[in-house]
Amino acid sequence: MNYLEFEKPLAEIEGKAAELRAMGAANPDMDVEKEASALDAKAQKMLVDLYRNLSPWRKCQVARHPDRPHCRDYISALFDEFTPLAGDRGFAEDEAVIGGLGRLRDRSVMVIGQEKGHDTQSRLRRNFGMARPEGYRKAIRLMEMADRFGLPVITLVDTPGAYPGKGAEERGQAEAIARCTQKCLSLGVPLLSVIIGEGGSGGAVAFATANRIAMLEHSVYSVISPEGCASILWKDAEKMREAAEALRLTAQDLKKLEVIDRIIPEPLGGAQRDPAVMIKAVGAALGAMLAELDGTSPDALRKARRQKFLDMGSKGLAA
Known part of the structure; x- marks a missing residue:
């Protein structure tokens, strides 16, 4: 431990x-x-x-705990007959993003998630969950496939943010994130997202522009990391505690702001203390959210998804 x-x-x-x-x-x-x-x-x-009563900064620490169950753990436990699909058919395979077909409670779905890795070797291979443009383009390809065959899309979000390296920028990182977000909005199938750890910036939004968004109790979701925010505002990364408070990045704050739809309780001490219980709770939440959207037409799904995010903007302006 x-x-x-x-x-x-x-x-x-x-x-x-x-x-x-x-x-x-x-x-x-x-x-x-x-x-x-x-x-x-x-x-x-x-x-x-x-x-x-964890402070926002402590919740950030718990969300980043190396022993928390990661994307691969959820996929292995919850999705039967999972068949991974690789590559963006344009440049390369991005191992920070896992995607493929599987069955959730006997229902065929497309699952896409960000994987951080469990040890030094796997973390380097997975680039610490920070996707490059080809990762977002792979996600777009899989979403299009799911839309074509009428399969619900489930995304598992756990990333510090999109990879900011020179090569990624040269290959159109911002454009890839924008197109992935656009693709989320255009899908005619149910799109569910669960933030299982960190929901960092556009790297998370590109996967979480969904009909239903759930967060684990001690996960976080923000436009920038507390350290990054502190570096910009105060020129001092050590002010990350103050930044975490100001960002309103906890599941509890975001539920009040209606940015997310539900909070999935974690075992006492965090998901890392009992991964099996946590994974089971996420499975139950996904089943419930899918049931809420059953029978909804493609046009209604698109309209509701777009309106959800338009409402966030109008409420933010009013506040």
């Missing part, structure tokens, strides 16, 4: 309990269970206190 900075006191208690049990296992004559159980109770209370 990896512990976040604010979880260090919890790490000490849980570590002591683990040490006691290891000592007891090595020496059966030692009775350590009572003391270890007392430490477990203390750790549980501390965990409740820590997660009762």
Whole structure:
């Protein structure tokens, strides 16, 4: 278990309990269970206190936790007969974006998601979930295929943002993001999006311009990272805590602002503490959101999706 900075006191208690049990296992004559159980109770209370009212910056830290279930974990657990589809048919395969056909509860769907990777090697291969233009163009290709065959599209969003490198800009990063967003708006099939970790900037919007948008309880969704915002406004990345407060990037804030439609509760201590429970909850939410859109005509889906985002703009101006 990896512990976040604010979880260090919890790490000490849980570590002591683990040490006691290891000592007891090595020496059966030692009775350590009572003391270890007392430490477990203390750790549980501390965990409740820590997660009762997380600040926006702490939610950012939880959203970035390396042990959170990632796109591949959700696809493996929720989608039967998943068949990956690669390449944008124009330049290259982008491994930051996973996409393909699968079955969710016996229903054929197209699933597209951003994958950060679990270890150093996979993170480098996946470019830390930061897609290049070919990743967005692959997503466009798969959305067009889904539209042609009448398949709902499900997107799993987890990215710090689009890749800002020189090569990506030379190959039309901004244009690719804009066209991906445009494609989301034009689909005549249900489009569902779940922000499972970070929803960073246009890199997230290009996948999340959806009929229904859900966020995990401790995920974040913003136009810029807190560090980037602090660097621009205050010329000091260390002011990221103040930036996180100002950005209104938590699921709770965005639900109040009607930017998202639902919040999916996480296990106590975050999704990383019980990935299986978290994945099951996301599956249930996807099933419920699909059911809400069943029987809706293609024109009605397009109209409702466009109106959803137009309403966000008008409400923002009114505020």
